[in-house]
Amino acid sequence: MDHHRIKELVQYMLIGDESTSWKLISEWIKGRDSVFLFEDILAAAMRYVGDLWEINEITVADEHVASNVCNLLISRYTLDTIPANGSIENEIHSTSTTPKAMLFCIEGEQHSLGMKLVSSLFKEHGWDTRYLGANLPTNDSIIYANRWRPDVIGISVSLIYNLPALTEFLKRIDQLEYEPKIIVGGRITSLYHLESDCPENVLVLKDLYNLEALLLDNKLCNQPHAIT
Structure with missing residues (x-):
């Protein structure tokens, strides 16, 4: 896991910068699968956010901002990828x-x-x-x-x-x-x-x-x- 990249991503998530966060992960996941994004990037980022909260470096409000950005990133990625593998059609039918x-x-x-x-x-x-x-x-x-x-x-x-x-x-x-x-x-x-x-x-x-x-x-x- 690239801890430097995780920390950089979290900095943008904590200030609510979805655009820059998306740009960072888009470059990071080229050639990688969904599990890499979900487990090694987003889950790792939110664990780091949790660690920051536990040591009182951020507030609950900060954590909520980061969580909201993470939600948006998941939705954006899902909308971009699920149609490509046909799962939307499978779900409808x-x-x-x-x-x-x-x-x-x-x-x-x-x-x-x-x-x-x-x-x-x-x-x-x-x-x-x-x-x-x-x-x-x-x-x-x-x-x-x-x-x-x-x-x-x-x-x-x-x-x-x-x-x-x-x-x-x-x-x-x-x-x-x-x-x-x-x-x-x-x-x-x-x-x-x-x-x-x-x-x-x-x-x-x-x-x-x-x-x-x-x-x-x-x-x-x-x-x-x-x-x-």
């Missing part, structure tokens, strides 16, 4: 055989950028994706899953004090009327060994490269539940 992914941040979790990246990656691979955003109540997630019946339910957790909400969701999986794959991820997966706290049928993904490998190999359609 989805059939009963099109795999479906339901993605959200656990109840209490407000950090949704990571899951937005996950949603973009699923779409790029032709999945019919529903991104339900941040702070989704457990009861509502169960109701929606039973109604829409996604093949994969993806959950994001970034902060340790939101782990009880994850535990509650996993306890209530038996309320689902079918057996989707369950995937869990987020910043916390790189800090703690969640596997020991999750059922065996839950997959904990450390980063987007793990997810990309599963999508390329069509593993999420055939293997046990996962957490991402």
Whole structure:
């Protein structure tokens, strides 16, 4: 990872300069794939923003400005790339055989950028994706899953004090009327060994490269539940 470039990008994100931020990453990603942008640039940039906030070098307001720029960059990139690989057409003309992914941040979790990246990656691979955003109540997630019946339910957790909400969701999986794959991820997966706290049928993904490998190999359609 090019830490100098990440710091330069973050400087522009913190002042709300979407144009210069886009110019920097456009030059950086030439010849690279989406996962490189999502994991090694945008996710890394937002982790650095989080580090700056933790040491009180920036305020919550600064963090929100950077997050907004990151959202805009994701949307801009997605609009530029998804039509090229046909995923928009796949989404519009989805059939009963099109795999479906339901993605959200656990109840209490407000950090949704990571899951937005996950949603973009699923779409790029032709999945019919529903991104339900941040702070989704457990009861509502169960109701929606039973109604829409996604093949994969993806959950994001970034902060340790939101782990009880994850535990509650996993306890209530038996309320689902079918057996989707369950995937869990987020910043916390790189800090703690969640596997020991999750059922065996839950997959904990450390980063987007793990997810990309599963999508390329069509593993999420055939293997046990996962957490991402």
